[in-house]
Amino acid sequence: MVLFHRMLTVGPSANQVTYNTVVKGYCNLGNLNNALRVVDLMKEHGCKPDEWTYSELICGFCKGGKLELASKTFEEMVLHGLNPNEVTYTAIIDGYCKDGKIDIALSLLEKMDRSGCKPNVQTYNAIINGLSKQNQLAEAQRLSREMVHEKLFPNIVTYTALIDGLCKNGATSLALKIMEEMKERGCSPNLHTYSALLCGLCQEGNIEEAEKMFASLGEKGLVPDHVTYTSMIDGYAMIGRVDLALEFFRQMIGSGCKPNYQTYGVLVKCLLMEHQIMDQKLAALPNSVSSFSYSEKVINNELVSNLLAKLEEFGVELTIDVYRMIASGLCREGRWFEAYQLVSSMIDQKLSPDGEIYNSLLQVLASNLEVDLASEIFDKMTAQGFELHLTGYKALICALCKVGRTSKAQSIFRNMLAQLWNPDEIAWTILIDGLMRGGHQDLYMTFLHIMETNDCKPKVNFCCLFNFLTCISGDGVNCCQVGAKHMKSSCVILIRMFPFCHSRSL
Structure with a gap:
């Protein structure tokens, strides 16, 4: 970067390859603002951005979660008569899939095909993964068949996405058939594939098959990770075998596999179940206190201390990282009172949250x-x-x-x-x-006024804002009047939109 700045000041003049290399470097570092500045410099020095420039920006924006900027850059690219390649299309399709906007991703796939740019395996994988996460499994399977028809053979990513989607939707038996199909095609399942299947088997209560599959991992040279262990622990908890769940957690710690926040969330659930089992036994005794009041007392006052005691018993060092993951697990389980207690416990132990x-x-x-x-x-x-x-x-x-x-x-x-x-x-x-x-x-108006009086004036895209506000309020005219009154810099856009707004609100 130092050499690039020296070129700009003393020469020789930077060419398109130089600019593109620097843009790529900044995008890879996640420094998208500097990447945009380089593109501006490029234009100022009479060097037009080409397909590579735009592709690097779009990929960078998508990786950085800046999908709106990626979309605008994509539109600008097409407007300048440049043709996006398969890398560009795949990046923005993947971005929309990860953002849950699968319909836009599918329309881009069609546009890609019409433009003569053929989707590759990565493109199909992005769409199939997105469809699977949206539970559109029939369409995901159709696209996997389309891949084969196009002489693009599904790989481990394709199969694992399909298997994961099927397992999460209670179709583990079909997922197992797909695993056999992938083996027949010479594609070996990896740990992610087996973890998805284990999760599916456990969710369906088929713990015996899950145990067999878990036991076979070592024979296949695969080492269970926190996802695999957590699936098994959760599976035991689901069938009421809290004892086996806790024993599996002990095994996990003993193997050197570190739990994550999901594991601690499941462990919290196990301890809650343990309290409930204890409560049921006490409720069956003569002259016992009411089940509800006892459970509330135990859960509220003892869960955190019991959890920390169990962890110490299993040899877990209660570091700040462990507390952070427990807190995340409690919060994701909605156990706000216990999470608050955990923070209090940390402070008592001279640990600062x-x-x-x-x-x-x-x-x-x-x-x-x-x-x-x-x-x-x-x-x-x-x-x-x-x-x-x-x-x-x-x-x-x-x-x-x-x-x-x-x-x-x-x-x-x-x-x-x-x-x-x-x-x-x-x-x-x-x-x-x-x-x-x-x-x-x-x-809304009150807070917008506070922003303006503090010299904090947004310049939001009013086309997007109008659509959003109209969907909420059903009053496009009023939405535009609000925007025109409080964000005068966007009046031109609003005036052009007003006839459309009026017709929409009638």
């Missing part, structure tokens, strides 16, 4: 409208210099608005604006996805 733990806890508290505890966590984060994620601000502000504490919500919103967030991100995340989607249209 980090930003990730605080963020997870605050969001689960806010989603359960525990606004006092959420506000307490927010104050602790602020005092300790931790930054709340934008999604955390959304959760807290919306929760406060929902319980009628709008003054507090506005105060926190002003605090957030001081953190120098991108105005567009604030507008989309807090105002639109948070307040508008949450039914707080009346507060």
Whole structure:
């Protein structure tokens, strides 16, 4: 990069290959802003971006989760008469699939074919994986057959995506047949394939077959990972064998396989079941206390201490990383009270919760409208210099608005604006996805005014904004009037849209 800047100042002049190489370098580093600056420099120096330039940008945007920018760049590329290649198409198709917008991905696949650019194995894999995750398994299977017809043979990624989708939809028997088919085609299943099948077998309660498959992994030279172990632990829990689930967790620790937040989430579920079993036994005794009151007492007061005791018994060192994963597991299980207790336990043990733990806890508290505890966590984060994620601000502000504490919500919103967030991100995340989607249209204007008085003016794409607001409110005219009044820089777009808005709202 130093050499590139020297070329710009003292020469020789950079050519298209040089610019493209630098763009690719910045995209690979995830530094998309610098990549765009290089493209601007390229244009200023009379060097037109070519297919490679646009492809690198689109791939970079998709990898960085900037799908809207990728889409705009793709449109600009076509507008300039440049033809996207299979790498470009595959990148943006994969981006839309991962974003759950499978219909757009399928339309791009058709467009790709019409343009004479043939999909490759990676393109089909992206679509099949997206379809499987959206439970559109018939279409996924049809495309896998289409691949074969096009002389593109499914690989391990294709088969595993199909198997995973089938298993998650209760069709494990069909998934097992597909595994046999892949073996016949000379494609050996890997650990991800077996993990998907194990999860499916366990979800269906077929623990015996799951045990046999797990036992065979060693013979195939495969070492179980946290996904494999977690599936088995969850499977035992589902059939009520908490003892075997805990024993399998012990085996997991003994093998040197580190649990992740999902494993701890399942372990929490096991301990809850253990408490319930204990409660049922006590309830059967003469003169026992009521089942409900005992369960609540045990779950609320003993779950965290029991969990930590079990981990120490199994030889797990209670580091900050372990606490973080337990907190994440508790939050994902919706156990906000226990997550709050866990943080208190950490502080008692002279361990300071980090930003990730605080963020997870605050969001689960806010989603359960525990606004006092959420506000307490927010104050602790602020005092300790931790930054709340934008999604955390959304959760807290919306929760406060929902319980009628709008003054507090506005105060926190002003605090957030001081953190120098991108105005567009604030507008989309807090105002639109948070307040508008949450039914707080009346507060939308108030918060927008706060942004403007703090010199934080968004420049959102009003075509997208209009469609979103119209879907929510059914009043396209009012939406445009709101935008025109408060974001004057976008008036030209709004005026051009107004006739369409009027007809839409009639």
